[in-house]
Amino acid sequence: MALGPRLDLRQSQSLVMTPQLQQAIKLLALSNLEIEAFVAGELEKNPLLESGGDDDGFAAPDGIDREVEAPALPAQAGAADSLIGQGMGEADAPLDVDYGAETFIDDGPGDRMTASATGAGSGGMDLAGGSGEAVDFDSFANPETGLYEHLMDQARARLSGMDLLIATQLIGQIDEAGYLEANLLQTAHGLGVPLFDVERVLGVIQGFDPTGVGARSLAECLALQAKEADRYDPCIQRLLANLDLLAKGALPQLRRICGVDEEDMADMIRELRGYDPKPGLRFSTDRAAPVTPDLFVRKTAAGWSIEVNGATLPRVLINRSYYVELAGGAQDKASKAWLADCLASANWLVKALDQRQKTIIKVASEIVKQQEAFFRHGVAHLKPMTLKAVADAIEMHESTVSRVTSNKYLSCARGLYELKYFFSSGVAASDGDGAVSAEAVKSHIKALISAEEPHAILSDDTLVDLLRAKGMDIARRTVAKYRESMGIGSSVQRRRQKALQGRAA
Template sequence: MKMEFKLNLTQEQKLIMTQQMQLSVKLLQMSNFEIQNYIEKELQENPVLDAEYKKNDSEKPKDEIDYKSFIKYLEFDDYGHGNYSRDRDEDEISPFNFISAKKSLKEFLMEQILELNESTFIKSICKYMIENIDHKGYLDITLEEIQKELSISSELAESCLNIVQSLEPHGIGARDLKECLKIQLKVKGFQDENVYRIIDNYLEMIAENKYNVIAKELKVDVKKAQEYGDLIKSLEPKPSRGFFTGEETKYIVPEAYIKKINGEYCIIMNDGSIPKLNINQLYKQIINNEDDKETVRFVKDKLNSAVFLIKSINQRENTIYSILEKIVEIQKDYFEFGEAFLKPMTLKEIADHLEIHESTVSRAIREKYIHTDKGTIKIKDLFTTGISRVDSFEDVSTKIIKKEIEELVNNEDKKKPLSDQKICALLKEKDIDISRRTVAKYREEIGIKSSSKRKRF
């Protein structure tokens, strides 16, 4: 075998994403809220940047209170005369005293444990169990592990678990779904053994709507089996629901407002919370100082970053505005008359009109919202494919087709639910020509079960 070294020249094309290009793409994807946070961070790290916040000086801040007028109002209404002392400590009358903190599930359970008429030792075991309850409200540790870790008997562990499971919300501290449902039934006082048998053996059949099989096994009529199923469905499978889990609510900040002004729909960009960025004049002077080359180099780097950031933010806003402008043009009937008039529209269609890449449109609308007369809507929800109508040149949006399917199912006879083939035939009567398989696909996408699982006895 002969081995030798060779030097070859090859020519190839590659797209290399520079750091600046990556930043530009990153900024385009950001929502209004994320842009605000990013700019605040950049202002702290880049001394060259200056921010100008939009503010109407003629107006008082909304949260500014005229305390003198407020006190006069209280005195006029005789609030100062009850059992209140005039020389109270300022902290006592602070409005922050009236703000309630979010209570977590574990805090709620711990409070109930403190009120129990049990020994400190029993309470400490119960508290240990509560600390091992997961985000769904289930006990995330076995009794054997508790016995071993706390060096207690199985009887004591079982007894303490019963105490925890007696707390509110009902079903808390269960080790699985079946136990969770049975705890709730016992609290409600249901003693019919058939309900407990269904939970132990036929829970999956309820989801499948197989009440005829359950009825045969329990030797009851189908209607009674269905009543049992309805009762079980009314129980809470996730007892922690409704309690604070540590995740803060994410608020939607719309990118723009679509308003009808003088008969035309206008786009008003929601950029009031985004500061206008400028270059600090002081640093422009430093560049002319040739004595300190190190400082000049540092300032030039920061200047380049600042200029590119300002350009990228402006470009982001222009891109989003252009996309929204085209969307409003295409979907004018939707903004005027509602969802039934939503036209088929794809990312490619918008990209081709604006002569930009499809991925740019995708990034620009990612997790972004607009505020309209119909409420705040996700921009992505306006994009939908279309199906041709029978004897018509116009396409109908898949979103409208799904709504039609939903309406047909909602108005069906529950004793004889519509099959996919029947839905297909009814849609054809409305000039919507789709196959039975497409009906099944759309039905599943909107979370509607098959006809056999929708049947009521």
């Protein structure tokens, strides 16, 4: 074989991940609210794109046809461009389609949310003031005051000079639960003041609202609240000094230490239960963000209806009239290339959003189909399901199903669930026929423990026998793992807790 340079012609196939394909894949993993933020960025960059919101019957300015939407298919793109080149952009028929109105029902939960957001159904009142957007009533609420600001306001009113400086140092080291994390000796050395002054200022802080703030331990926090309620007698003092025995349920030993009978001990325990172990949390400014569903599932006469939440899903339109106007003017080569790129990017975005919506509906439909027993009867009938099972059923890749089910929530008559919730491992059935979802097993364990009597606490071995009687072949260590994951204590802890509850009742 001769060695030397030569040219060969070979034919091969390969998958090319174009930037647009990569972006389309990323869109699948975004929720509707994240898609809205993404689309807002695209609207700023591309002059040919515009939002497709409701116009409330007002005429569009500058002759823009806001009813034109552009889910143009690749085969139609050339025809559309040829019409535009002839100055007939308005005749682009495939774009004059309201895809949402023709594909989705107009009386589902998503449409009701949209109607309420625009003030419809509010007795004729336009809550948005004619802007088409709902009023954010939370904006009228007074700004919440955090624990630090609340304590500093009280410190400025009662202290001054060096005492205020010490108080500022101490308040800055109080955590969100209201407990002081500072070392008083180190604080005194750092400020160059006697330890006595730091302890005296701390005593003033511990008299601030809320009662119990500035404590260095749970016992001190409860003691401050007992003093405020004028209940800090020697018996309560000894009880607070032995909270570890109370946690263990050693009530006979506690009665001997406190020198009280059973009735007085029950009164003391009841008193402690009325105190707040974390007084600072009532001033927490962290507000739990509400979860907005991406899909609605409801039962109809024909089966199950699955609808995308249109209230959070943005509609994107292509302003063809504006494109024709720009294309008809005198332009250089660079301007024409830029305008062509804008049109191609706009067409891609509309098609990508359309394809994303169809993919989500397809995956959700298969989930509802395989988990129909859950939607009919509840979590106890949830079946084990994997991403691969759904992917094989709808002939998609497993990674695509994983992206579709990420960060997306489904609302149904039984509540709000993340799509990932429906995928769980299985527990073998005792009869060897089929399997039971791990979530269903947890539901049975929780129901059994909730129904147990104080004098008949169920051990893990007993739970195994009861579950096997229900057709679930499960090991004791698996029951313990599921129980701990739900935050349920062992049989010893539950027996002790019920005994304390019975004493305090």
